Amino acid sequence: MAHLHQLNEEQRAAVTAPLGPVRVMAGPGSGKTKVLVARVAELIQTHGISSSKLLAVTFTNKAAGELQERLSNMLGWKASRVWACTFHRQDLTTDLLRKLVKAEQPDLTAADLTATASQLMHNISTVKCSMTTWHAAMPKARADLFRRGAQRVFFIENSEEERRWVEDLVCWFERHMLVDEFQDTNTPQYELVRLLTLPQGNLFVVGDPDQSIYEWRGADMDNMTCQLKIDYPDIQTFILKNNYRSSERIVQTASALISANKDWGRARMQAQRPLGNHIIDVMAYLRLVVGLRDELALLRVINTPRRGIGDTSVDKLLEYAKRMGATLPSLLFGSPLEPGMASASGSSSSSLPPFPAGKQLGLTPKAAESVKHFRQLIVRLRDIASNSSLEDTLAAIVNEVVTAMPLLACCLCGLKVW
Template sequence: MRCLEGLNDQQQLAVTKCDSNLLVVAGAGSGKTRVLTHKICYLIEEMGVYPSDIMAMTFSNKAAREMKQRITSMLGTHEQPYWIGTFHSTCLKLLKEFHMQAGLTPQFSIFDEADQLALIKRVMKEMDIDPKQLPPKAIKWHISSAKNDSTDFIALLKQENQMSSKAIEVVEKYQAQLEQNQALDFADLLIKMIKLVQTNAQIKHSLNQRWKYILIDEYQDTNYIQNLLISELKGPDTTVIAVGDEDQCIYTWRGAKVENMLEFEDHFAPAETVKLDQNYRSTKPILDAANAVISNNVGRRKKELWTEKTQGNTVDFYHAEDDYAEARYIIDQVEDRYRKGTPLSDFCILYRTHVQSRIIEDEARRRNIPYRILGGTRFYDRLEIKDIISMLKLLTNPFDNVAFERVINKPTRGIGPKTIQNLRDLAQQLGTSMLQAIPRLKGGSKAHKGLGEFYLAFQKLSETAFEDRPTTITEKLLEKTGYLKALEKENTIESEARIENIEELLRTMSDFEEQTGGGLIEFMDQVSLSADADTKDYDSPMLSLMTIHNSKGLEFPYIFIVGLEEGVFPHQRALEENDEDELEEERRLCYVAMTRAEHKLTLLAAARRKLYRFTMYNPLSRFIEEIPEHLYHTIPNPQLIQKTPNWRGGEDSHFDTFSQLSEMELASNAYKKNMVTQKKRPHSNSPYQPGSFVQHPSFGRGVIKQTEGPDNNLKLTIQFERAGIKKIMLNYV
């Protein structure tokens, strides 16, 4: 059977087991995508299941596309399951199908994060709320977080009692105006679908019978709402098959519930579990070190990855004297191997936070090593693309006031805030949209003329918006609105780049037309759900730098992990809260980073790291200590001739410029004792924490004894070696 060709025994078991709900615990590099695609092919080819009876949900459009391509390639036919897509695209399809029952128009809008923020700001302006007192981004974060955890998210926010009554009122008006705009934000796509199934028995019965198999990729990343959606769509005769790995759950900060993995057998009982623990990516030394680290987590199933690649380079550990030396060592290694014929695209440097990249970037530039940082601004988030997409949204949904307000003055038409407010008030009085209210607005100023021209242009464009190809209507829109002409007039490097991006958008539309034959509505749906970073070409000959979060799902022959120090990795936030769940997440991050390496893994730490105006002396990361010494090789560093306390208060190698060793040990031990006994505090991203060692330009070396105030107005009490105790306002150092 070709559906089983090339699979090991565990993979074959996962593919052929079809008689019960199934959790496939797929370790890093164990071939989970291969198992998913082979499973779907097996169901169709060997079990006789109709493609329309299978649903597969992924977390990215890229993963969905690749799955479809693999299935088509294996089956040798263009027939493939229609229901392969992300959670959001699946719900979008269903809501389009049942829009009447859901109380929606066929052309309802989807609000992305920028649209959400714009609507929140508008609501706050209407309520005369100062954004400095109540930051719109904080409101948006609370909304998104609550919508991940409950279908009645406003009740949850009230129950949690973390927001003021005024903030709750903003949330309520935000949701009301979403409905007024005939719009849903991303979370609403799922919530609306869940509520529809829960309240409409006919639709529930229909959907419960629609799919015989529901497959979920990256199950460890599902949140409460996503798991609830699966439960609601599953009928009595539906088999749920989830593939994931709790050891790679690194997104709890955006709602992922590792409990979904750990409680699958109970939630979808009766259920069975198959473990995939043969790794095809890394060598044995790398896996042994990674297994040693992750085995310290409690919230996991016991498993150890193994590989047939028993030979391989030992994991290296280099303890640099400072972060500059750390960067120099990495670029030395890259440069040496590059000169010997290894392409730069084989190397990747991973760090916990973006701020760590600068010194590495500087060193790479200094040595003429081309590099790129993966995880920048996405194509569809760029200013000019957002503008054009908003114009297209307005063409397809004239009720979208957020899109209207974004583009009404692009290019500038002399329409000021007062005119916009008058139009907004009139639209509310008439119970219509701002666009449709323009003819009823009285006046004869330049602003009114600009509004009239805008209205006539959109009226003309709307006549053929649903008939013309997306490229044709967009070209007309660029001409009628004068958007492209305004950019050409600027004649700057920036405007040229914006024009190139617009041309790229038109090429994207053209490709979409050729591949799908779809119109503007279908293209807009695809754009709204697009979550892929633009232009990710991992084969180009450049050194790669990225955060560990951005490395998920990638692999490189050579991996460098920097900053393995307490307070850096694991992050200070996990330490200051003394939160085992957060520490376990940090450990999972470390495991994910280590298992990106195919041939060689190098771990690095700096004995001294400069952050802002202070030099920090952090103990070595606990993750280094969790690896048995025989599993890694320490690269000698003659600059480190003394000892420094590790995170437990013991000693590790250190450099020779801090002579008061006993003070450091005492401070470190006191710090660790404090970390165990302190109560939870609000999250802080400040690197300045009690017990941290610092270097002041005037007072010299010292240890932080106490911190007071918020991060942006921090007061430090520091015990200096020579100057004694000083209280310092960080902003005035």
């Protein structure tokens, strides 16, 4: 299975875990979202679950967009049927409200049902934002219905009888739910997850209790460290401890800082990207900038640092280049010139050849835009190399592609940090 090829042993174990509740505790740079995306592919390709029955939830629109893009790169058209959204996306709440209204008013047409649910969502928002009463926010004749619905869905002053009513209401929800950054859930969000996944227990969560940063708005990391085990006694737990983002020194420093946090059974993070790897990356950039012919160097740096050109996008570029009888460097940059030389037509080394549209290459719009920016970056660095010393060229590469690494900048460029 292609979705398993890029996973380490720990990640693979989490992705291929049997159906049922799964908890992945993962530190920074350990591939949390990568594991979640691979789990979606695993559910579809190995377990035969329809992509339309998968709900992947995160906290920000940006994160949801990145999640959808990764799914598109891995699954193609099937990704469009996966419900990838935030907890606050109106579709998620409106769908529940539509079911509630149907139970209250079974004779409504489909159009009226949707309109009534949307109106209920609007009224709930009005009450919350204006700090007014239900009767002041909507027509009196419908206020009782709306208030009853809000109580049942949002657990406002609800009795045990009403809570059981909500549980019966959402039993129709036969989706498999996956949640990113689970350590940031608050009590209502956790309750929603619980109601949507029990008793079937089709839940897969990833997160890092040491990165819980939303306590100010009610986030409770105990939802991940303690409450899940209570509500899902048979939950399977996996811990990812390999950090692929930072050097050993950074990982050691971070580990020392978080060791004072509440102990939830964390494993010591292990750096898999030492300083030497960053130096190799910079040298690969240099080889590419100077010659534009080195395909190995190009493959190493095309998504380093990450810029949205994942393995699937690279495979599509390689496949297109092969069909055209070209190498990947020549596809991206044309026939290389020596730095500073002009072609017979007088164009400089900074000119770029025409490039196929992203759709023609099979790339997503975001990946196509990232490829465009990468091509421009390499040409910009090449122009610097044409008119500058090796030291200045290295400094430009470090400045462009390496962040938060003053030690590396000093080593390569002869700078001093006082």
